[in-house]
Amino acid sequence: MSSSDQGSNTIGFVGVGVMGRPMARRLIEAGHTLVVFDRDEQAVAELTAIGARAAKSVKDVADTARIVFTSLPTPAIFRQVALGEGGLIDGSAVKILVDLSTVGSRMEKEVADGLLVKGIDTVDAPVSGGAAGAKKGTLAIMLAGKPAVLDQVRGLFEVLGKVFVVGDQPGQGQLLKLLNNMLSSTAFAITSEAFVAGVRGGLDPEVMMSVINSGSGKNGATMDKFPKHVLPGSFDFGFPVGSVCKDIGLAVDECQALGVPMWVGSVARQVWNYAAMQDGSKRDMTELVRYVERWSSGEGLAD
Template sequence: MMKIGFIGLGMMGNPMAHLLAQTGHTLAVMDLNAATAARFAAEHAGASVAGELKDFGDADIVITMLPDSNAVEAVVLGNAGKPGLLSILKKGATLIDMSSAEPMRSRKLAQTLQDKGLQYLDAPVSGGVKRAVDGTLAIMVGGDAAVLAQCEPVLKTLGKNVTHVGQHGAGHAMKALNNYVSAAGLVATVEALQVGQSFGLDPEIMVAILNSSTGKNNTTENKAKQFMLSGAYNSGFSLALMAKDLGIAMGLGESVGFDMPLGDEVLQIWRDANEALGKGADHTEMYRYFRNRKQ
């Protein structure tokens, strides 16, 4: 069995850490909110709280599930004069970054870790809170195949599909591009539903027809009725995070010299919605945003 550290017990991280706690591995957890980490440890026999990064010094694997590259780099490289995991982890330990981070920065971070005798995988996820709970996330992995082989049993506790997509940074690149396609499809679906309703179509019937026709997509199948038409708006993934991931995708396009005109338009729509709806809005509230725009 392994000694695993897990940093970031948010809406996705908490159920993921819960699954790891069921496997018998020694698990230490950390969160910006110390009470959250304490509550998790109290609810999971065998889990402990890492009060400081140095408590991960004997870990075989440390998993980060954090908001962005800035947060990841603060933990790995150190922040405000405090040492990071780079100078704390034992030789041969592996950092698995499951956050949604910037691919180019992930590549650089991987090299920095390797220079210190540490291993790195970027392994972001897709599937939302529901699939985090039942361990069926899609996990896209960048890094050395041999390192992935060592860590795959742990990752398969969290995801049904674990796919090696390339070298360091490739996982984060794939995640950003996946979310771009998903976000563009969501906007197209929302626009179609609003136009159809204005014409007099029943949105429930529209969704059913889209799901039996060529317009079927992740939004029509898993979000439209469940979170939008119902007015629940509680999918568990924030609008701000979607806008952030879109920014990463557009930045990736720019870094490789590829113009993304549709992507630029989609990003602006999400940024405008994020500004209008405010902090904490679920990404499915894009439906409400478009409805109010019509008014």
């Protein structure tokens, strides 16, 4: 199916939150017709204002669109939307689910197997790049699924970012996404500790980041999150601590299931979970450095 053919069809989109909304917006602005559903009426209204149609339910989306995108916050919600009563599985029109969520390979496989019984194929398509990447259309998109099915949807990703085909089985994209997010969140945690130590030792934060980024210690945190969201004091990367906890938890569990001991990953998970437990779940992930500052002064640490 060509991109022009795809553009003539209505595309479904369930879950238009922090990540889903800017992706849906880009599809609409590229000329695609969308029918959208989310419990957040304000999020839906933002998209209907630029041409989307608001669906009454998940099933309404699945009764209208042959291709349905999902961008959902947790594995449990994803399963309910896909396989629950009144979910995508009960739709009369849907033939392809394109899942942009981060739900883990085991849940992705369970849903894909359940939908396939009803003749619905699943494209595992988690994304990386955060809300900023979703708005700019610069996401890294990890596609996994049957080659013939991928061919039918690939053109839709042109306005969302760069596509990487990582496998032919749903779940393979999820595994790679979790590994990516684990690396990212672990890098931010250790960078926060290094940053606080440097400041406490009298180093200038700007100079410190410049030197690290010219040396072997540079990583995504030092090159992007710290210069753009920590040093200016905005703490507005757009990804909450609670979501980091979900992703790194899924990643550690899946890696351990593959026989990898996960000593470093397990400790990083503990750091993020501890921050979440201290009223940090809804805070931007870049605020972890504030918790490290507090802990370095003995505040917020268990006796």
